[in-house]
Amino acid sequence: MKLTIATLLAALFLGANPAVAQEAGSIDQAVNEVFATATGPFVSLIFAPIPGTSFPWIVTWLVIAASLFTLYFGFIQIRAFRHSIELVRGAYSDPNDAGEVSHFQALATALSGTVGLGNIAGVAVAVGIGGPGATFWMILAGLLGMATKFTECTLGVKYRNEYADGTVSGGPMYYISKGFAERRVPGGKFLAVLFSLLCILGALGGGNMFQANQAHAQISGVFGAYPGWVTGLVFAAILYAVIVGGIKSIARVTEKVVPFMGVVYVIAALVILAVNFDQIGWAFGQIFAGAFTGLGVAGGMVGALIQGFKRAAFSNEAGVGSAAIAHAAVRTKEPITEGLVSLLEPFIDTVVICTMTALVITISGQLLIDPETGKYLIDGGTIQTIGNTSGVGLTSAAFASAFSWFPYILAIAVVLFAFSTMISWSYYGLKAWTYLFGEGQTKELTFKLLFCVFAVVGAAASLGPVIDFSDAAIFAMAVVNISALYVLMPIVKRELKSYLSRLKSGEIKKVAR
Amino acid sequence: MSAKIVIGLDGGGSGNRAVSHARKLATLIGDCELILVYVIEWSPYSFQTPEENAERHNRREDEIGAALARVVTPAVEALQKDGIAARGLVKHGHVAKLLNRIAAEEAADQIVIARSSEDGIAERVFGSSTANLVMNASVPVTVVG
Numbered sequence: 091m092k093l094t095i096a097t098l099l100a101a102l103f104l105g106a107n108p109a110v111a112q113e114a115g116s117i118d119q120a121v122n123e124v125f126a127t128a129t130g131p132f133v134s135l136i137f138a139p140i141p142g143t144s145f146p147w148i149v150t151w152l153v154i155a156a157s158l159f160t161l162y163f164g165f166i167q168i169r170a171f172r173h174s175i176e177l178v179r180g181a182y183s184d185p186n187d188a189g190e191v192s193h194f195q196a197l198a199t200a201l202s203g204t205v206g207l208g209n210i211a212g213v214a215v216a217v218g219i220g221g222p223g224a225t226f227w228m229i230l231a232g233l234l235g236m237a238t239k240f241t242e243c244t245l246g247v248k249y250r251n252e253y254a255d256g257t258v259s260g261g262p263m264y265y266i267s268k269g270f271a272e273r274r275v276p277g278g279k280f281l282a283v284l285f286s287l288l289c290i291l292g293a294l295g296g297g298n299m300f301q302a303n304q305a306h307a308q309i310s311g312v313f314g315a316y317p318g319w320v321t322g323l324v325f326a327a328i329l330y331a332v333i334v335g336g337i338k339s340i341a342r343v344t345e346k347v348v349p350f351m352g353v354v355y356v357i358a359a360l361v362i363l364a365v366n367f368d369q370i371g372w373a374f375g376q377i378f379a380g381a382f383t384g385l386g387v388a389g390g391m392v393g394a395l396i397q398g399f400k401r402a403a404f405s406n407e408a409g410v411g412s413a414a415i416a417h418a419a420v421r422t423k424e425p426i427t428e429g430l431v432s433l434l435e436p437f438i439d440t441v442v443i444c445t446m447t448a449l450v451i452t453i454s455g456q457l458l459i460d461p462e463t464g465k466y467l468i469d470g471g472t473i474q475t476i477g478n479t480s481g482v483g484l485t486s487a488a489f490a491s492a493f494s495w496f497p498y499i500l501a502i503a504v505v506l507f508a509f510s511t512m513i514s515w516s517y518y519g520l521k522a523w524t525y526l527f528g529e530g531q532t533k534e535l536t537f538k539l540l541f542c543v544f545a546v547v548g549a550a551a552s553l554g555p556v557i558d559f560s561d562a563a564i565f566a567m568a569v570v571n572i573s574a575l576y577v578l579m580p581i582v583k584r585e586l587k588s589y590l591s592r593l594k595s596g597e598i599k600k601v602a603r
Numbered sequence: 604m605s606a607k608i609v610i611g612l613d614g615g616g617s618g619n620r621a622v623s624h625a626r627k628l629a630t631l632i633g634d635c636e637l638i639l640v641y642v643i644e645w646s647p648y649s650f651q652t653p654e655e656n657a658e659r660h661n662r663r664e665d666e667i668g669a670a671l672a673r674v675v676t677p678a679v680e681a682l683q684k685d686g687i688a689a690r691g692l693v694k695h696g697h698v699a700k701l702l703n704r705i706a707a708e709e710a711a712d713q714i715v716i717a718r719s720s721e722d723g724i725a726e727r728v729f730g731s732s733t734a735n736l737v738m739n740a741s742v743p744v745t746v747v748g
Binding site for chain 2: 180183185188189190191192193194195196198199202203255256257258259333338341342345346348349415416418419420421513514517518
């Protein structure tokens with residue numbers, strides 16, 4: 091791994107000099123090949139189809155887990171939905187805890203880590219390949235994923251570490267090691283270490299390189315092409331100022347602007363839907379018809395289903411374990427309350443924001459339909475679009491069909507979303523790092539510097555295999571995390587039962603405000 | 604039954620004016636306890652980074668410690684030295700809501716605050732804490748100029 095980083099860096103600095111840029115291009119290629127060969131088996135293993143089908147087993151793994159948790163906790167996402175909103179509003183928060191991390195703050199922080207490119211680019215990819223029908227499966231996966239999130243975030247708070255100096259650390263590595271010991275199941279320490287390793291890889295990859303890379307693609311798409319390392323260096327410098335320099339103001343500005351951009355995005359989508367309200371019925375018709383027939387997309391219904399499930403999982407990270415780290419800082423005496431709050435996360439991320447994107451793309455008419463058959467025109471596995479756009483470009487074009495200036499707003503949103511996701515993942519990665527190597531200034535600094543370097547590498551290189559690898563690492567986190575959730579779910583059930591009975595008996599009351 | 608007066612401190616000149624007015628009242632009433640409240644503006648609906656969240660408990664303790672050491676304790680001690688019963692509180696939240704809530708909890712007879720120094724656009728948009736309190740308080744409020 092170290093050798094690869096050095097080679098990547100060499101490629102980067104060579105790339106900065108135009109005279110050797112061409113040579114750097116071939117170094118880039120060489121790096122790609124070496125990296126692809128080294129990580130290929132791991133990537134293929136994670137994304138391997140179930141024998142005899144084209145269905146990736148990892149997607150099945152996430153969906154089965156989400157369905158099981160939904161049944162095991164008796165449709166908690168529906169039963170407790172109203173109570174969750176009341177918790178976020180602070181209706182049950184102890185006034186003496188004012189000034190501590192509130193439920194709202196924990197949720198907002200976790201959301202700014204997940205709302206991002208998945209909602210804008212990922213959905214476009216899903217709809218572009220799987221057709222509007224993918225939206226149906228995406229919504230379903232989002233609804234089921236709420237139960238997974240509930241399980242992991244409850245455990246994240248219950249088994250967090252509270253240190254003498256008042257800081258807290260939580261997440262799968264803590265609940266796996268402590269929870270397994272409590273249930274007398276062997277292997278907890280091993281799984282915790284494995285999770286931490288994968289979490290570091292996921293943080294550097296999907297939480298960093300992928301974000302920097304996509305942000306650069308979007309900026310250069312709007313303002314014209316220029317070398318990626320420029321974006322990378324700017325990102326790295328700002329990241330350095332925030333995570334190493336401790337310049338909180340930048341982070342604070344981002345954390346305030348991101349929710350604002352999210353709201354702007356949803357409002358823009360709602361305006362487009364309102365203007366085209368006569369087509370909403372038709373769009374839902376396409377979504378339902380496409381969900382079960384595929385309307386001509388590659389792989390038909392199964393194709394739509396895979397895309398929908400996969401992108402939902404990418405977008406809301408339910409089962410990955412990252413959210414459990416973010417939610418662990420909340421101030422509450424009842425871990426279950428944070429679990430209940432966290433189940434709103436896939437709802438907002440996937441059921442609301444992703445659906446908006448999908449509806450706008452469908453209504454905008456960017457996807458070309460054969461007027462004779464009513465089916466989508468397919469070209470090389472993807473649906474043909476006006477101007478051959480895909481990913482962020484497709485979303486951008488769909489919004490631009492209503493507001494011509496929207497691509498500029500979207501470019502800013504993508505950059506900010508990417509940056510806030512990077513800040514969040516730098517923290518998740520750091521927590522995994524300190525779990526493995528212990529807390530300490532030098533150790534933490536090492537990771538933070540590594541993180542900044544990877545931002546440059548991610549933006550500079552168009553390293554497909556590296557990005558495949560980062561996605562694979564994030565999903566591998568879900569393999570470890572969900573295995574642990576199966577072992578620990580009785581603990582969550584016990585907590586839930588006790589909490590609900592105390593809520594019913596009136597022992598837990600709303601706070602007078 | 605002794606009287607109770609809640610006083611809003613702000614760590615500046617206007618808070619001191621409120622205290623000196625309350626001191627005059629307490630001297631006139633005789634059996635009267637002064638409750639000095641310093642509010643750190645804080646909203647549970649703000650946005651923070653994961654790192655800030657992890658350190659929040661610490662920060663809160665630091666903020667309370669600093670407010671006690673710099674503002675509240677010196678003011679309380681000065682009053683006690685002159686034989687006036689006084690104690691101090693530091694809370695996070697919304698100034699007007701908190702002063703009103705504490706007054707209700709303590710069954711205080713009145714609230715004394717000074718006219719705040721904020722002006723201009725912020726006050727036009729959000730309204731001043733003083734105006735908010737005067738409009739919403741459940742006990743009499745004295746506003747010191």
